[in-house]
Amino acid sequence: MSDANGRPAGCWKEFAKGIFSQNPIFVIVLGLCPTLAVSVSIENALGMGAAATFVLLGSNIVIAALMALLGKMLSPEMLAQVKKIRIPIYIVIIASFVTIVDLLMNGFAPALYARLGLYVPLIVVNCIVLGRAEAFAASNGVIASTLDALGMGLGFTLAMLLLSTVREVIGAGKFYGYPVFGPGYSPMLILTLAPGALLTFGLFMGLFRHLKNTRGGNGSL
Amino acid sequence: MDLFELFSIFIGVSLVHNFIFCQFLGLCPYIGVTERTSSAVGMGMAVIFVMTLTSAITWAVYEWVLVPCGITYLYIIAFILVIAAFVQLVEMFLQKSVPALYRALGIYLPLITTNCAVFGVVTLNKIELFGTTNSLLKCIVQGFGGGAGFMLAMLIMAGIRERLEMADVPEALKGMPIALITAGLTAIAFLGFSGLSI
Amino acid sequence: MGDIVKLCAILTVVCMLNGLAIGYVYDASRVAIEKTAAATLAGSLKLVVPRAEKFSEKKQAALADGRSLDYYEGYGPGGAVAGYALAAERQGYQSLLKVLVGIDPAGTIEGIKVIEQAETPGLGARVDEVEARGTLWGRIAGMFRGAAAEKEPAQPWFQSQYKGLAPAELKLLRPGRDGRGIHALTGATITSRALTDAVRDSIELFLATKKERG
Numbered sequence: 001m002s003d004a005n006g007r008p009a010g011c012w013k014e015f016a017k018g019i020f021s022q023n024p025i026f027v028i029v030l031g032l033c034p035t036l037a038v039s040v041s042i043e044n045a046l047g048m049g050a051a052a053t054f055v056l057l058g059s060n061i062v063i064a065a066l067m068a069l070l071g072k073m074l075s076p077e078m079l080a081q082v083k084k085i086r087i088p089i090y091i092v093i094i095a096s097f098v099t100i101v102d103l104l105m106n107g108f109a110p111a112l113y114a115r116l117g118l119y120v121p122l123i124v125v126n127c128i129v130l131g132r133a134e135a136f137a138a139s140n141g142v143i144a145s146t147l148d149a150l151g152m153g154l155g156f157t158l159a160m161l162l163l164s165t166v167r168e169v170i171g172a173g174k175f176y177g178y179p180v181f182g183p184g185y186s187p188m189l190i191l192t193l194a195p196g197a198l199l200t201f202g203l204f205m206g207l208f209r210h211l212k213n214t215r216g217g218n219g220s221l
Numbered sequence: 222m223d224l225f226e227l228f229s230i231f232i233g234v235s236l237v238h239n240f241i242f243c244q245f246l247g248l249c250p251y252i253g254v255t256e257r258t259s260s261a262v263g264m265g266m267a268v269i270f271v272m273t274l275t276s277a278i279t280w281a282v283y284e285w286v287l288v289p290c291g292i293t294y295l296y297i298i299a300f301i302l303v304i305a306a307f308v309q310l311v312e313m314f315l316q317k318s319v320p321a322l323y324r325a326l327g328i329y330l331p332l333i334t335t336n337c338a339v340f341g342v343v344t345l346n347k348i349e350l351f352g353t354t355n356s357l358l359k360c361i362v363q364g365f366g367g368g369a370g371f372m373l374a375m376l377i378m379a380g381i382r383e384r385l386e387m388a389d390v391p392e393a394l395k396g397m398p399i400a401l402i403t404a405g406l407t408a409i410a411f412l413g414f415s416g417l418s419i
Numbered sequence: 420m421g422d423i424v425k426l427c428a429i430l431t432v433v434c435m436l437n438g439l440a441i442g443y444v445y446d447a448s449r450v451a452i453e454k455t456a457a458a459t460l461a462g463s464l465k466l467v468v469p470r471a472e473k474f475s476e477k478k479q480a481a482l483a484d485g486r487s488l489d490y491y492e493g494y495g496p497g498g499a500v501a502g503y504a505l506a507a508e509r510q511g512y513q514s515l516l517k518v519l520v521g522i523d524p525a526g527t528i529e530g531i532k533v534i535e536q537a538e539t540p541g542l543g544a545r546v547d548e549v550e551a552r553g554t555l556w557g558r559i560a561g562m563f564r565g566a567a568a569e570k571e572p573a574q575p576w577f578q579s580q581y582k583g584l585a586p587a588e589l590k591l592l593r594p595g596r597d598g599r600g601i602h603a604l605t606g607a608t609i610t611s612r613a614l615t616d617a618v619r620d621s622i623e624l625f626l627a628t629k630k631e632r633g
Contacts, residue, residue, distance in 0.1 A: 029397065032252075033337045036245040040540065066433070081422050082429060089433050091305060095298040096437035100444045103294065107451030110459065118244075118344055121297050125340045127249060172541065178555040189541040194243045195408035202394075202401030210393035237513070294445050298437070415539065416512045416609065 014144050018151030025159035026208055030127040034119045035160050036197035042176045045164035046157065047112045048119065051101045053153025055123050057146065058097040060137040063090060064145035067138050090133045091124075098124040128156060166200055167191045227362045234345075234363050235370030237417050240338045242408040247338030247371055251378065252400055254329070261379035265372030267329040269365065271311070272342050275304050276364030279343040280357050300343050308334050342367040377407055466574075467521025467530040468493040468502040477506075482624045483631075490625065493521075502529055505625055509617035511536060512543045512609045520618050526626050528589075531581045531618060536610075543610035549573045577604060577611075581618060586626075589619040 024030050031052075038048040066089070070082055102120050105113040113120065123129065132152055137145040168174055171191030173181050190196050240246040247268070254264045279300050287293045312330045315323035333339055345367075346360040353359065381403055390399050464474050471493025480488045488505060495501030505520040514537035521529040538544045550573060553561075580601050581589070591612055592600040603611035 029252075030249070032248040033245045033341075036248065070429075078422070078425065081426060085426055085430060088302075088305065088430065091301055092298060092430075092434055092437055095301050096441055099295065099297045099441050102297065103441075103444050103448040103452075107448035107455065110452075110455045118341065118348065121344050122246075122337055122341060124297055124301050125337045175555050178553075178558050179551045180555045182554070183551075187541060190409070192540045193412060194245070195405045195412065197245065198401050198405030198408055202398045202405060205401065206391070206394040206398035209398065213393060295438075295441065298441075 011143075011147055014147040015151040018148065018153070018155040019158060020155075022152075023155040023159060024128045024131075024152050025156060026205060028128075028131070030131050031129075031156065032201075034122060034126060035156075035163065036201060038116060038119055039160050039164040039167055039197060039200075040192055041168045041172070041174075042161065042164045043112070044115055045160040047105075047109070048116055049153065049157025049160055051105065051116070051120060052123055052126065052128070052156055053150070054101055055094065055097045055126075056129055056132060056149040056153045056156075058100075059090070059094045059129055059133055060145040060149035061142055062093050062097075063133045063137040064140060064142045066093075068141065086138065087130075087134075090130060090138075094129050094133065095124050128152060163197070163200055163204065166204075167196055171196055227359065230359055230362050231366035231369075232417065234342075234366040235373065236411070236414045239370045239374060239411055239414075240341065240367055241371060241374040242404070242411040243415075244341065246341035247336050250329075250332055250336060251375060251404070252397060254332075255375055255378040255382055255400070258376065258379040258383060260329075261375040262372070263325055264329045264332070265368070265375045266325070267333060268336065268338065268371050269368030271304075271308060271330075271333050272339055272364040272368040272371075273361060274311075274364075275307055275339060275343055276346055276360040277357065278307060279303055280346065280351070280360045283347065283351060284356075296347060300347075301340060304339055304343070305334050338367065338371055374407075378404060381407070463519050463532045463534065464491055464493065464504050464521075467504050467519050467532050468523075469521075469529060470495055470523075471501040472496060474504070480625060480628050483627055484624065488621060488625055500524055503625070505621045506534075507617045507621035509613045509620075511538055511613045512607065514538055516546075516610070516614055516617060518614060518617055520621055522622055522625075526586055526622055528581045528584050528586075528618070528622070531578050533575075533578060533614070538607070538610050543604065543607040545604050545607065546577050546610060546614060547575050548577065550576050577602075586619050586622040589615050591615060 018024065022028060025032070025035055034048055034052070038044045067086075071079060074082065098121060101123065105116075105120060132148060136148045140148070165175070168176075169180055170188050171193075173179055173185045173187040179185075191200060234240075238244060241248065241251050250264055250268075255261050282299055282303055283293070283296060287296060287299060308330055312323075315330075342364050346356075346363055350356045350359045350363060378400070382400060385399060385403065394402070461474070464471070468474075473494045475492040475494070477489050477491060480490060482488055488507070490506060491504040492500055493502045493504060502521055502523045505522070506517070507520055508515055508517045510516070515535070516533065516538075517535040519532045519534055521531065523529055533546050536544065536546060538546065584599060584601075588599045590600050591603045591608070592598060594603075601611065601615050
């Protein structure tokens with residue numbers, strides 16, 4: 001992740017890296033818990049993706065702005081001191097945004113909130129969010145951090161979308177709640193249950209690695 | 222207090238709704254630390270310890286601070302800070318006073334702060350148990366049971382992975398993917414516990 | 420020492436700003452949360468006792484077996500009691516089933532609605548399953564033809580079976596048999612039985628309590 005630091009890069013690059021080359025789920029492998037738990041249906045995956053993207057965006061912007069501000073206001077020695085307590089600051093900021101999402105979802109999307117349940121508050125311990133704060137937002141400008149958050153959030157959402165499409169279509173015979181096959185299709189239930197998530201995800205990772213190996217892709221996974 | 226009820230909470234959270242196999246909480250250390258049985262045991266012990274005690278502490282913070290102040294909606298922030306502070310404190314305490322235990326658990330403790338399983342168990346406590354009778358005792362049992370189930374899953378996985386190293390796994394599946402698939406197959410076995418009622 | 424004070428000051432400022440932001444969002448969303456909760460309850464009540472126009476606040480009945488049951492009274496036009504909505508619950512296969520049971524004053528079921536369940540997806544969770552209308556392809560084709568959007572949302576077929584039955588008729592039918600009763604969900608007999616028992620017991624106990632009190 002450190003190669004993202006300090007290197008001048010175009011806006012597009014900051015945005016796109018989260019989707020492909022540094023996809024948080026398939027490449028960096030952070031934030032597995034919600035990915036696996038929520039990818040039962042496409043609707044849940046989109047809801048979770050939106051919530052996580054919002055938190056990422058908010059925390060990345062605030063942390064980048066705060067760090068830039070402190071960098072200007074404080075002397076270098078003082079800044080080094082503040083850096084020691086940066087993790088608690090990040091955690092408080094992230095937790096605030098998660099609380100905001102939690103409240104808003106509860107108020108304005110109660111059906112979705114009921115289905116995602118436990119996993120909305122759990123965004124607070126999602127490694128992606130803290131990981132991006134530490135690895136990117138702390139040492140980059142606000143605009144770059146915004147793009148980074150959008151890219152990472154989109155990458156996260158797309159990865160969940162991929163998993164949930166496979167699980168919903170095969171496991172329930174539906175796509176976004178609408179039956180794909182005729183009534184004769186007997187769904188492969190196991191994919192909608194807990195083991196299905198682990199199996200699907202493991203096979204997807206293997207597939208990506210295989211593609212990378214056979215195409216002689218750049219860099220190691 | 223019904224001992225039976227406590228037992229059923231324990232079985233429920235450790236086997237029927239096992240954190241790793243059924244709720245996907247704490248997968249990161251699960252994949253990361255299960256390459257050796259010894260490290261799996263260390264991590265498991267640390268998680269049991271932290272989960273049990275944070276369950277009690279978050280209960281106290283919630284009932285004695287958040288509820289009287291009418292700010293229960295701040296529970297996410299409060300809990301995550303309690304966990305982070307507590308883990309830090311335990312680490313410092315162990316380092317100074319019980320060096321042997323520190324050497325055994327030490328390196329796993331910092332990892333626990335961002336372990337979803339710990340935050341997961343206190344959130345579950347808050348959703349399911351707070352407000353019921355004897356909720357403190359139930360929370361502690363749920364915390365301990367969650368940790369025990371976590372350790373069980375780690376041990377099973379570490380045992381399998383030590384043997385997997387000898388196996389002839391397709392190139393693309395080596396490492397993480399095969400670990401996930403193994404976990405999936407083990408999770409199928411754990412499905413047998415679902416619907417277990419005592 | 421001075422450093423520590425400054426660090427604390429920075430942390431405090433960060434926390435205070437956060438607190439302000441959250442407090443603001445909390446105030447904004449609390450109203451919405453209460454409103455949606457009330458709307459959901461009103462919708463469910465209307466669904467299970469369709470003839471009632473107005474509902475009472477939540478009431479509590481002490482049952483013969485020592486427990487208590489929450490219920491709502493529904494009033495028809497003119498203020499006469501048109502029915503009751505009972506809030507029953509029972510342990511299902513792997514979760515607590517919470518169900519709202521609507522009855523007329525004689526005890527015949529007008530409708531039920533499962534409020535909360537977390538049964539196995541694809542098996543017990545099918546208590547909430549809505550019969551599929553058309554397929555994805557039909558839906559896509561409809562979009563191109565500019566077909567009208569969804570009408571009334573369909574009700575789960577399993578729960579509609581309860582409509583019109585008396586409590587004595589609430590039992591699971593043997594597979595392949597027809598008649599008055601409930602067709603169990605395939606592979607989810609425990610969930611089906613738990614739900615049926617919860618509905619029947621709540622009605623019987625409630626009616627018995629009401630008769631006792633006159």
